[in-house]
Amino acid sequence: MNDVKHITPEKEPSSFKLISTLGIAGFLSGLILVSVYLFTKPYIAQNRADALQAAVFEVLPGTTYFEKMYWDGSNITSFEGSVETDIELIYFGYDSTKQFTGVAISGEAGGYQDVIMALAGYNPDAEIVIGLKVLESKETPGLGDKIILDDDFQENFKQLAVVPEIEVVKKGEKVSDNQIEAITGATISSKTIGKLLQKSMETWKVRIDNYFESNAKVNNDED
Known part of the structure; x- marks a missing residue:
């Protein structure tokens, strides 16, 4: 007579065990990501500060x-x-003879792809922007990135008046010193730079004017 062997199937893991395992794995992954972020954060901040x-x-x-x-x-x-x-x-910038050269002001605004960050040089006496450096941009290669690469566009920021407010116009339509000629095919990115600069001026111009007026008054009183 043949012996009949009965095979007992293994129990499937319970839902609680599956959820617990997934939860632990998710927690460990999150912990690793947070740890990496906290470790690299000061280095990222330092690199950004150095570039700025x-x-x-x-x-x-x-x-x-x-x-x-x-x-x-x-x-x-x-x-x-x-x-x-x-x-x-x-x-506040100064030259080798300790003469004031202007104020560098950072700003940001939403572009076509992502946030654009830039630094502008400002001459408060003449009320003009005298330089611009785009610090961070993910604009479309060959189009939006021309805000960095296009020499003609950069010329806008050598003597850009901030009074009245900064405007962006189509290429060839500039008639005033407060206007920026947009890059053909990259209008949104061009307008973002104009918006960024105008926002910075709205935040800082009066503050800077008041600072120098106050300091001039103090110096005159001391004389």
């Missing part, structure tokens, strides 16, 4: 050193903190 500060010398011709400044809620004052800060900084 290097750009100060490009947008403020003749500058050999600069002073970090910020808005404390009532006045522009000197900043001596860490680069890991959410405080918006501006930069």
Whole structure:
């Protein structure tokens, strides 16, 4: 008589066990991502700060050193903190003879693909932009990236008046010093630069004017 062997099938893992396993795996993955982010954050911040500060010398011709400044809620004052800060900084440039060369102001605005970040050099006495450096951009190669590569477009920012407000016009239609000639085929990116600059001026122009007026008054009183 043949022996009949009964094979008992293995139990399928319970839903709780599956969910627990997936939960643990997700938690560990998240923990790794957070750890990497926290580890690299100060390096990323430092690299961005280095790139921005290097750009100060490009947008403020003749500058050999600069002073970090910020808005404390009532006045522009000197900043001596860490680069890991959410405080918006501006930069006062000076040449080798300690003569003031202008103010470098950073700004950002939404472009066609993503946020565009740039640094502008500003001459408060003449009320003109004297330089522009795009710091971050993911605009379309061959079109939107011309805001960085197109020499004619960059010429807009050598003597750009900020009064009245900055405007962007089609190429060949510029009639005023406060107008930026857009790049053909990259109108949105061009307008983003104009919007970025106008926003920066709305935030900082009056503050900068008041700062220099106050300091001029103090110096006159001391004399």
